[in-house]
Amino acid sequence: MTDRWFDDAAGPVVRPYAMTRGRTRSSSDEARLDLIALVIAESPDGEGEAKPDENGNGNGQGDGGSSAFPADSRSHDDADVHADSSLAPEHVDIVISCRRAPQSVAELAAELDLPVGVVRVLIGDLIDADWVRVSRPVPPADLPDESILREVIDGLRAL
Amino acid sequence: MAFGRFKRGATASPAEPVTLKILVAGGFGVGKTTLVGAVSEIKPLRTEETLTEAGRPVDDTAGVEAKSTTTVAMDFGRITINEGLVLYLFGTPGQDRFWFLWDELAQGALGAVVLVDTRRLEDSFAGIDYFERRGIPFTVAVNHFDGADVYPAESVREALDLDAEVPIMVCDARRRESVRDVLVSVVEHALRRATLAQQNEPHPAPAR
Numbered sequence: 001m002t003d004r005w006f007d008d009a010a011g012p013v014v015r016p017y018a019m020t021r022g023r024t025r026s027s028s029d030e031a032r033l034d035l036i037a038l039v040i041a042e043s044p045d046g047e048g049e050a051k052p053d054e055n056g057n058g059n060g061q062g063d064g065g066s067s068a069f070p071a072d073s074r075s076h077d078d079a080d081v082h083a084d085s086s087l088a089p090e091h092v093d094i095v096i097s098c099r100r101a102p103q104s105v106a107e108l109a110a111e112l113d114l115p116v117g118v119v120r121v122l123i124g125d126l127i128d129a130d131w132v133r134v135s136r137p138v139p140p141a142d143l144p145d146e147s148i149l150r151e152v153i154d155g156l157r158a159l
Numbered sequence: 160m161a162f163g164r165f166k167r168g169a170t171a172s173p174a175e176p177v178t179l180k181i182l183v184a185g186g187f188g189v190g191k192t193t194l195v196g197a198v199s200e201i202k203p204l205r206t207e208e209t210l211t212e213a214g215r216p217v218d219d220t221a222g223v224e225a226k227s228t229t230t231v232a233m234d235f236g237r238i239t240i241n242e243g244l245v246l247y248l249f250g251t252p253g254q255d256r257f258w259f260l261w262d263e264l265a266q267g268a269l270g271a272v273v274l275v276d277t278r279r280l281e282d283s284f285a286g287i288d289y290f291e292r293r294g295i296p297f298t299v300a301v302n303h304f305d306g307a308d309v310y311p312a313e314s315v316r317e318a319l320d321l322d323a324e325v326p327i328m329v330c331d332a333r334r335r336e337s338v339r340d341v342l343v344s345v346v347e348h349a350l351r352r353a354t355l356a357q358q359n360e361p362h363p364a365p366a367r
Binding site for chain 1: 175176177178179180198204205206207208209233235237238240241244245246247249263264266267269335339342343346347349350353354357
């Protein structure tokens with residue numbers, strides 16, 4: 001038994017970097033995506049930020065029967081991603097996940113169970129194709145200002 | 160439903176939360192993941208980075224046959240401070256040989272926790288050295304293990320040769336309140352740093 005590998009022990013069926021067609025670097029000219037950079041879904045149909053009459057809810061968080069959306073709006077929204085034949089299933093997963101709520105690069109990697117390097121490449125593709133954009137975390141050079149630090153302290157104390 | 164979000168329609172762009180990170184370093188088995196799990200609102204997630212040996216900075220492998228891949232795991236958790244502020248905690252990979260991954264993790268980090276087991280103090284040296292050299296504010300948290308001798312924090316400070324400004328405290332990485340206090344100490348330390356830096360910077364000495 002010990003000389004055989006079964007199931008997960010045998011490793012992934014598809015080697016991770018096969019999903020990126022062997023690329024290890026993102027094509028996007030964004031700097032390396034930080035692990036805590038938030039990936040945010042662009043609004044469907046290139047309508048820009050959410051329309052004012054839709055509660056400004058541009059990130060696909062309108063589930064739970066928000067009256068501004070028809071009940072089937074979610075599945076309709078995701079149909080456009082599924083229809084894009086240039087996207088791999090993992091691309092589609094990322095877009096759909098980010099439409100529910102913005103996700104950090106680390107969270108996406110954990111959720112998809114893929115190495116961070118692979119997820120970065122996939123996100124780069126999606127940025128190029130305008131499916132998602134990325135919010136920069138606080139720029140590394142200057143630490144967050146004092147008011148943010150105080151806010152964090154207060155928030156932690158309230159835990 | 161989206162209570163409290165209606166205001167967003169008024170502003171041009173919806174506020175995107177600011178994300179911050181605190182690193183948790185320490186030797187293997189010292190309780191980094193336990194600490195993250197004690198305060199995280201999600202079960203600690205694991206993210207992995209596949210590295211080829213050729214990708215390492217010290218690269219003297221000429222032939223492809225010498226390449227091998229290594230998977231380095233990082234556990235992390237999340238604390239939503241409020242709608243506009245999310246704090247991530249990252250356990251750093253334990254093995255010293257992956258120090259170069261720390262560089263990426265450490266970039267933009269608000270601060271760090273070095274978790275210490277008094278039975279294996281030397282395991283924490285790498286983390287302490289690293290954060291001292293990079294000027295990243297950190298708190299030393301002595302994880303109290305059942306059955307281990309309890310040393311006063313100050314004697315641990317002496318043993319670790321810590322600067323006076325570095326906070327040190329005894330904690331229980333399994334207890335939420337205890338870990339919360341450690342994190343508060345890290346951010347307070349960062350705040351003191353920030354305040355000092357500001358006092359020294361924008362006030363050129365008045366010319367007389």
